[in-house]
Structure formats: C-alpha cells, structure tokens
Amino acid sequence: MAEATGWVPAGIDLERPSAARLYDYLLGGGHNFAHDRELAHRFLRAQPNAREIARHNRAFLRRSVLFMAERGVRQFLDLGSGIPTVGNVHEIAQDADPTARVVYVDYEEVAYAHSKLMLADNPGATIVQADLTAPERVLDDPATRALLDFSEPVGLIMAGVFHFVAPEKDPAGIVARYSEPLVPGSYLAFSQFTRDLMPAEMDRVVEVMSTSRDPMHPRSKAEITALFRGYELVEPGVVPTALWRPDTGLDDGDDPDRAGIYSGVGRKL
Template sequence: MTDPLNWVPEDVDVDTPSAARLYDYLLDGSYNFEADRALAARFMAALPGSRDVARLNRAFLRRAVLFLLEAGVRQFLDIGSGIPTAGNVHEVAQHVDPAARVVYVDNEPVAVAHSQLILEDNPNATVIKADLTEPESILHAEPTRQLLDFSRPIGLLMVGVFHFVPLEADAAGFVRRYREVLAPGSYLAMSHFTADSKPAEMASMVEVMRHSANPIHPRSRAQFAELFADFELVEPGIVPTALWRPEAPEELGPDVAHDEILAGVGRWTG
C-alpha cells in the first residue's frame, strides 16, 4: 500500500505505531504503516505465533456474535472495534438478520475513518470515536442512542481491548458502568492477554508495546474473571480463544495450545 492513504485524517501520526494498525497487519490487512509493520516484526519475535493468536481472537469474535444472535440478540455495541477487516461484526450479524444494528467504538483515528467509509451506506451500523475508559462519552453519544434500544438486550463486545487499560485503573468499575445500562438478557463478550502460561514471552511483548501508542497490560485469569463479576458465564467459561465453542477442528489450526489470550461470554440476568 501507499503511505499515507489519502483519506487518513491529517492529525494521524503515521510514525507512531498503534495497536489497531498492528492487529490489522497481523490479520493481513492493508491499513497499516511502515512504523506499524516494524513494530509487528518485533512483536512477532517476542511472541511467536502472533498471527495465529490474532486469527484465533478474530475467530472468537465471530463465534461470539453468532452465539448472541442464536440467543436472540439483534443489537451490538463493539468497543475497541479496531480497523475493519473480513468478518466485521455487522457483516456477521446482518448476514443472519439484515435488521441487526451495530455501533462500533474506537479511539484510533484510522480505524474510525475506515469504518466511516465502509458504513456510509449502511443505516443499521455506525462508528464513533471514543475511549473505553470514558463510558459516558459512548453511552450518551447521539449515534449510540439513535441506533441502540437499551430497553432490549444488547451484545456488549470488548474483544482484545481491556489489556490496554492499566492494571491500576478500575477496570471492573468500567464494566459495571456499561452493565448498568444493559437490559436483562444482554451479554458481554471479552478477550484479554494473559501472562499466566507464558510469562517470559508476555514480558517481552509488553516491552515491545511500550514503544507504541498503546502499551499492553496482561491480566491473570483471576483478574480477567473479575470483569465478569456481575455476569453469568456461559459454557465453557473462561478459556483460551481457540477453545471457546470451536465449530470445527480445522478452525483451530495446527496449534490449539495458544493460550496467550483468554476469552469468555457472560449473560446479564438483571
């Protein structure tokens, strides 16, 4: 691709790598810059199998959305949505039900700009630029209130985003604030980096990401579980992304031992 793209916002610093563009690169996307690809090379050296880790995380998102659709959910709030690649939430959801509604949220300008491009002709999907740690800016945003009916169940998606929230922050408090506006029958789907199984590799990855716009803060399984405190975990509970309701053996790939990212889905019963 050519750097920079002519639609990229003028205030984007293409020389400072971002996690959204790194993830896009790992998923073989095209919306990343030289600095992102240089960071990706160091990331992959620190965490072998990074492309598989990214692919399995993306596959978990798809399966979680399909699960929520089967549960009757028809509206989704995807926080930390990143740069759209194949298998966007609205594509998965609207393939099942064209009336399904999706609000994407990200604080990365390239992710928001590209989302605006692909959603401009889709009346049931939109994107807002906001940060996970500022719930009011998301919950009270006009596009959110216009598109989502908070009196009905919502699929709250926070896939691969909470590990950008520092450990000293009140992560559980952020989740509680979002939960407070959810109707009974809503669901929360999350995934999160952990250092439980590969502490050395995670330490190296954390050091690599320290030089990006988005440092990473792995949490233990117990710390991740705390984020689901108000939700009823559905089977199989908290597991590596590859093991959350896989649809077929070939979906897992050659290495099902990738447990650097944990995943779970919980139901809010009210």
C-alpha cells in the same frame, strides 16, 4: 516521509505506531504504516505465535456474535473495534438478521475514518470516535442513543482490547458502567492477553508495546473472570480462545497453551 495513500486522515501522526494498525497488519490488512509494521516485526520476534493468536481472537469474535445472535440479540456495542477487516460484527450480525444494529467504538484515527467510509450506506451500523475508558462519553453519544435501544438486550463486545486498559483506569468499574444500562438477557463477550499462557513471551510483548501509544496490561484468568461480575458465564467459561465453542475442534498445531489470550461470554443476570 508520509506514505502515499488515499485513506490517511488529516493530521495523523505516522511516526507513532498504534495497536489497531498492528492488529490490522497481523491479520493481513493493508491499513498500516511503516512504523506499525516495524512494531509488528518486533512483536512477532517477542511472540512468534502472534498471527495465530490474532486469527483465533478474530474467530472468537465471530463465534461469540453468532452465539448471541442465535439467542435473540439484535444489537451490539463493539468497544475498541479496530480497523475493519473481513468478518466485522455488523457483517456477521446482519447476515444472521438484516435488522441487527451495531455501534462500533474506537479512538484510533484510521479505524474511525475507514469505518465511517465502510458504513456510510449502512443505516444499521455506525462508529463513535471515543476512548472506551470513558463510558459516559460512549453511552451518551447521540449516535449510540440513536441506534441502540437499551430496553432490549445488547451484546457488549470487548474482544482483544481490554489489555490496553491500565489498572489505574479501574477496569472493573469500566465494565460495570457499560453493563449498568443493559437489561437482563444481554451478553458480554470478552477476550484479552494473559501472562498465564506463554509468560516469557508475554513479558517480551509488554516490553515491546511499552514504546507504542498502547502499552499492554495482561491479566490472569482470575482477574478476567472477576470482570464478569453480574453475568453468568456460559460454558465453557473463561478459556483459551481456540477452546471457546470451536466450530470443528482445534486445527492441527493449535495448542491452547499457546493461545496467549483468554476469552469468555457471560449472560447478564
């Protein structure tokens, strides 16, 4: 039976869990369904540190957006943006500069519908419903072209999403295609799951997610670093999320070896 909510898009398959709604649940959000929560509970059994991993990834997103904003970036393309929760890119960027512009991209129905509602009165932000593995579709979308000026630096964000891109989709080619129209001085902020940290837990997570609409493909530090081709990595390079320019150092109990995710930011050459 469908859950009684007023924000469910027509025609959505409530029986098939999604990564966007799983992430929403791990962050304490309310835009998820029973099957998403069941998947999340299996995810948590496979990776008991999952909530902390999600929190640190969200914190990396905030710090990386502020880092780019402090260096003059005033427009952002957030790929696989997910379901809006506290601390979205447009809130961070527009708090730093009200003229900042943000284009979100997600193919998941709830993420798209809820973002449309939230951004209805914000002329500086919009969402494109598309699969990030189709760069031409995203870059050529009228909404993208209307809001982003590719003659100026852009902050390209792939935070906690690229582990859903299968090897056969040509990950390096996807990053290169999004990077192609970006002028020097643009930035790439990137994070994704790795087997380098907590390998046994990662293997269990891959098995759990194989039953969802979003199977996972963890990558090594070397593989992630290679995706920054054409960019100069800023210090401290590709590191566990908690170690990427932390605000006040690690919180008690936050072990970088249990981060599960690598992150990094590069400046386009």
